[in-house]
Amino acid sequence: xxxxxxxxxxxxxxxxxxxxxxxxxxxxxxxxxxxxxxxxxxxxxxxxxxxxxxxxxxxxxxxxxxxxxxxxxxxxxxxxxxxxxxxxxxxxxxxxxxxxxxxxxxxxxxxxxxxxxxxxxxxxxxxxxxxxxxxxxxxxxxxxxxxxxxxxxxxxxxxxxxxxxxxxxxxxxxxxxxxxxxxxxxxxxxxxxxxxxxxxxxxxxxxxxxxxxxxxxxxxxxxxxxxxxxxxxxxxxxxxxxxxxxxxxxxxxxxxxxxxxxxxxxxxxxxxxxxxxxxxxxxxxxxxxxxxxxxxxxxxxxxxxxxxxxxxxxxxxxxxxxxxxxxxxxxxxxxxxxxxxxxxxxxxxxxxxxxxxxxxxxxxxxxxxxxxxxxxxxxxxxxxxxxxxxxxxxxxxxxxxxxxxxxxxxxxxxxxxxxxxxxxxxxxxxxxxxxxxxxxxxxxxxxxxxxxxxxxxxxxxxxxxxxxxxxxxxxxxxxxxxxxxxxxxxxxxxxxxxxxxxxxxxxxxxxxxxxxxxxxxxxxxxxxxxxxxxxxxxxxxxxxxxxxxxxxxxxxxxxxxxxxxxxxxxxxxxxxxxxxxxxxxxxxxxxxxxxxxxxxxxxxxxxxxxxxxxxxxxxxxxxxxxxxxxxxxxxxxxxxxxxxxxxxxxxxxxxxxxxxxxxxxxxxxxxxxxxxxxxxxxxxxxxxxxxxxxxxxxxxxxxxxxxxxxxxxxxxxxxxxxxxxxxxxxxxxxxxxxxxxxxxxxxxxxxxxxxxxxxxxxxxxxxxxxxxxxxxxxxxxxxxxxxxxxxxxxxxxxxxxxxxxxxxxxxxxxxxxxxxxxxxxxxxxxxxxxxxxxxxxxxxxxxxxxxxxxxxxxxxxxxxxxxxxxxxxxxxxxxxxxxxxxxxxxxxxxxxxxxxxxxxxxxxxxxxxxxxxxxxxxxxxxxxxxxxxxxxxxxxxxxxxxxxxxxxxxxxxxxxx
Numbered sequence: 001x002x003x004x005x006x007x008x009x010x011x012x013x014x015x016x017x018x019x020x021x022x023x024x025x026x027x028x029x030x031x032x033x034x035x036x037x038x039x040x041x042x043x044x045x046x047x048x049x050x051x052x053x054x055x056x057x058x059x060x061x062x063x064x065x066x067x068x069x070x071x072x073x074x075x076x077x078x079x080x081x082x083x084x085x086x087x088x089x090x091x092x093x094x095x096x097x098x099x100x101x102x103x104x105x106x107x108x109x110x111x112x113x114x115x116x117x118x119x120x121x122x123x124x125x126x127x128x129x130x131x132x133x134x135x136x137x138x139x140x141x142x143x144x145x146x147x148x149x150x151x152x153x154x155x156x157x158x159x160x161x162x163x164x165x166x167x168x169x170x171x172x173x174x175x176x177x178x179x180x181x182x183x184x185x186x187x188x189x190x191x192x193x194x195x196x197x198x199x200x201x202x203x204x205x206x207x208x209x210x211x212x213x214x215x216x217x218x219x220x221x222x223x224x225x226x227x228x229x230x231x232x233x234x235x236x237x238x239x240x241x242x243x244x245x246x247x248x249x250x251x252x253x254x255x256x257x258x259x260x261x262x263x264x265x266x267x268x269x270x271x272x273x274x275x276x277x278x279x280x281x282x283x284x285x286x287x288x289x290x291x292x293x294x295x296x297x298x299x300x301x302x303x304x305x306x307x308x309x310x311x312x313x314x315x316x317x318x319x320x321x322x323x324x325x326x327x328x329x330x331x332x333x334x335x336x337x338x339x340x341x342x343x344x345x346x347x348x349x350x351x352x353x354x355x356x357x358x359x360x361x362x363x364x365x366x367x368x369x370x371x372x373x374x375x376x377x378x379x380x381x382x383x384x385x386x387x388x389x390x391x392x393x394x395x396x397x398x399x400x401x402x403x404x405x406x407x408x409x410x411x412x413x414x415x416x417x418x419x420x421x422x423x424x425x426x427x428x429x430x431x432x433x434x435x436x437x438x439x440x441x442x443x444x445x446x447x448x449x450x451x452x453x454x455x456x457x458x459x460x461x462x463x464x465x466x467x468x469x470x471x472x473x474x475x476x477x478x479x480x481x482x483x484x485x486x487x488x489x490x491x492x493x494x495x496x497x498x499x500x501x502x503x504x505x506x507x508x509x510x511x512x513x514x515x516x517x518x519x520x521x522x523x524x525x526x527x528x529x530x531x532x533x534x535x536x537x538x539x540x541x542x543x544x545x546x547x548x549x550x551x552x553x554x555x556x557x558x559x560x561x562x563x564x565x566x567x568x569x570x571x572x573x574x575x576x577x578x579x580x581x582x583x584x585x586x587x588x589x590x591x592x593x594x595x596x597x598x599x600x601x602x603x604x605x606x607x608x609x610x611x612x613x614x615x616x617x618x619x620x621x622x623x624x625x626x627x628x629x630x631x632x633x634x635x636x637x638x639x640x641x642x643x644x645x646x647x648x649x650x651x652x653x654x655x656x657x658x659x660x661x662x663x664x665x666x667x668x669x670x671x672x673x674x675x676x677x678x679x680x681x682x683x684x685x686x687x688x689x690x691x692x693x694x695x696x697x698x699x700x701x702x703x704x705x706x707x708x709x710x711x712x713x714x715x716x717x718x719x720x721x722x723x724x725x726x727x728x729x730x731x732x733x734x735x736x737x738x739x740x741x742x743x744x745x746x747x748x749x750x751x752x753x754x755x756x757x758x759x760x761x762x763x764x765x766x767x768x769x770x771x772x773x774x775x776x777x778x779x780x781x782x783x784x785x786x787x788x789x790x791x792x793x794x795x796x797x798x799x800x801x802x803x804x805x806x807x808x809x810x811x812x813x814x815x816x817x818x819x820x821x822x823x824x825x826x827x828x829x830x831x832x833x834x835x836x837x838x839x840x841x842x843x844x845x846x847x848x849x850x851x852x853x854x855x856x857x858x859x860x861x862x863x864x865x866x867x868x869x870x871x872x873x874x875x876x877x878x879x880x881x882x883x884x885x886x887x888x889x890x891x892x893x894x895x896x897x898x899x900x901x902x903x904x905x906x907x908x909x910x911x912x913x914x915x916x917x918x919x920x921x922x923x924x925x926x927x928x929x930x931x932x933x934x935x936x937x938x939x940x941x942x943x944x945x946x947x948x949x950x951x952x953x954x955x956x957x958x959x960x961x
Contacts, residue, residue: 138827144191147774158689196822580632746780
């Protein structure tokens with residue numbers, strides 16, 4: 001290399017420095033100033049990673065005075081002078097290379113190639129593969145469904161697919177406890193965001209569920225919601241604090257108690273709002289709560305609304321009507337008319353129940369079907385019901401027609417354990433223990449004290465006496481508590497089987513860990529609200545792994561929120577919560593679809609104490625340990641005050657207690673019977689997906705087990721210089737290295753992370769990232785490759801005895817792409833489409849004759865010095881060949897546009913026709929959905945016809961000996 005002051009060079013490794021100028025040449029070193037950044041670099045001349053910048057005739061060169069020159073003649077000496085026409089005044093002039101704009105960058109593929117900036121062959125292959133994977137994923141109807149760290153449960157996936165693909169969905173999710181309403185909502189949110197249907201999400205929940213939602217969204221769906229409370233809003237430097245985030249989580253009391261922040265919240269534009277525990281929004285015809293009014297106003301301004309609630313029937317028709325009214329106030333505007341419509345729902349349900357149960361239809365039911373399906377001639381189908389060969393098909397057709405016409409079928413989803421199979425059995429192992437005298441004394445002292453009268457939470461001390469004992473005792477409570485020795489003996493007897501222990505308070509869990517460690521040297525993980533999310537993940541992972549792990553996980557009440565520990569089969573309830581919903585949540589950590597064994601529920605409790613009263617109430621009144629208790633909330637709300645008063649008395653055989661248990665049991669059975677008799681099997685059938693989601697599960701499983709994603713990500717890790725260390729459990733530990741070509745690789749922290757492509761592994765180890773095509777690390781890596789010049793220029797040597805040495809080809813990659821608002825989902829019809837052109841020296845396109853895979857396997861890399869020589873020798877021929885390659889690619893664009901236009905028109909017209917026909921018989925189809933399809937079709941046509949060709953990458957292929 002010959003260097004002279006004033007020459008312009010570009011750094012091969014730091015192209016973003018712009019154009020550098022040689023300032024001094026001293027001995028074996030050259031100094032370059034990069035004026036664009038102000039940096040100065042000193043290089044050894046012999047191996048300087050620099051490329052001389054010399055432009056060609058026809059190039060347009062910017063000067064640092066703001067005008068540009070179209071080159072007509074080049075005068076080369078130690079410094080180069082370019083002669084040509086100025087762009088601003090058309091005059092003939094000259095431009096010395098020292099006067100060229102410092103900020104110029106070479107990122108166009110052929111510019112980089114002509115200036116000797118060539119990447120490795122594997123970088124080029126990564127770019128090519130990224131384009132193809134991007135193309136495939138933009139069209140995939142699984143996008144948004146595959147990325148969650150969730151088990152593939154059919155009814156959940158069905159609801160997510162059905163609702164998540166809608167424009168601004170407005171639905172009520174009312175599955176029974178344990179069937180995964182939060183997961184369903186998360187899948188819908190995730191799909192709406194990934195597919196571009198929504199950008200801004202607002203989640204509103206009770207204060208007690210804030211942490212659960214934050215963790216669920218982050219750990220399961222990689223969605224970082226921001227909690228907004230008084231301090232966050234006060235500290236914001238924005239005019240409207242909510243404008244600073246796209247994903248916002250608030251608690252209901254915060255917005256109802258703070259009118260100024262509520263006004264700020266409603267002033268923002270949101271695409272979708274999610275309201276959990278919606279049954280707490282009190283509404284009666286003549287009495288509407290503040291909470292309901294706040295949500296109602298938000299629902300009127302936000303296009304998409306998801307309401308999550310307990311089974312509607314438990315809370316009466318008024319509250320059920322109130323929630324439907326939030327979703328569609330135009331349709332559900334009058335309560336009396338709703339009651340009349342409800343009668344019709346009952347008729348639909350009765351007829352559907354008979355069809356689902358394969359019972360013979362009564363005359364009344366046949367007449368009901370004829371009335372409900374009056375626009376269809378169903379006489380033949382009714383006749384076929386009596387034929388052994390035809391009855392199954394006839395029943396299915398009748399059910400399908402009923403589903404289309406069912407009043408709330410599109411806006412209400414409700415699954416029950418009666419229809420969803422796959423849950424394990426429960427086995428109660430109760431262990432009465434003697435209440436320590438020290439505990440009895442503390443309880444009696446507390447009840448006689450003024451503190452007992454003042455406190456609003458007596459249950460904290462009565463049901464969990466260790467907390468009371470610890471308040472004024474210098475001894476460790478676990479030294480006197482028989483439950484501790486019971487737990488130790490249980491763990492020993494189970495021979496390393498995993499055991500989940502849940503107790504009400506964090507301090508109890510912390511003390512239990514100390515007791516197990518000091519008494520028996522047992523290893524235990526602790527999980528409570530005082531830990532950071534990272535610490536909780538670490539504790540959960542320590543419990544989940546097979547080797548060098550904890551046998552037992554000790555959780556505070558927070559342990560019953562959101563986490564999946566179904567690999568364990570033993571649950572110890574160290575104490576009992578007073579609320580049956582919390583009890584069901586605790587058991588629900590193990591009682592899940594996918595649990596492979598009977599759940600053993602171990603309940604140590606103190607005889608003749610408040611704990612026994614609570615235990616007897618759960619067991620004798622509600623049968624809540626071995627069966628899901630869907631009546632628990634209603635019974636608790638009716639009798640919780642009496643129950644606590646009797647628990648204070650702690651007389652297990654008192655007449656009042658026995659009477660209370662009998663009364664609660666009667667109410668439990670009454671509500672249960674009413675719910676069972678009122679079950680709407682048609683609605684449950686629609687909510688579960690009638691088996692259609694089974695195919696969806698198979699397709700996602702097939703993609704999970706495919707090798708394309710692991711192959712691609714290992715390519716990415718290798719190219720970007722990320723260290724990989726295999727773990728024994730289908731996982732890979734990733735670590736940044738000093739050789740990384742990008743300092744901020746997406747989702748890779750400074751201390752590294754662990755990833756897996758295996759869903760089961762990710763479910764068991766929640767500190768592992770489950771890599772799917774939806775994961776932000778994968779999407780971010782793809783964006784990193786395609787948004788930069790990574791791999792867009794390379795040279796390879798081809799050894800082929802059939803071709804004379806010196807023969808060369810130019811492989812050019814183009815994309816056809818159009819820009820459109822994400823909500824229109826242009827990628828479904830016109831994804832960014834890669835085009836490959838392979839031209840010989842005459843400009844003929846050989847792409848169809850020579851496959852890219854053959855070239856990938858046969859090409860070998862070129863050393864930097866040889867690459868520069870090849871470019872210099874072929875420089876004059878490369879530019880015109882790029883033009884010919886672009887002409888070949890341009891000829892394909894119109895056909896791609898026509899195909900996209902046809903596909904889009906056909907699909908949207910079919911959807912419009914389907915919804916229009918459905919709207920005629922089912923008022924739950926909103927006009928906004930039809931209007932959006934019309935708008936989508938019109939705007940997409942415009943964007944598709946304005947698609948453009950973009951030059952993505954070039955590979956110079958030279959035949960060698």
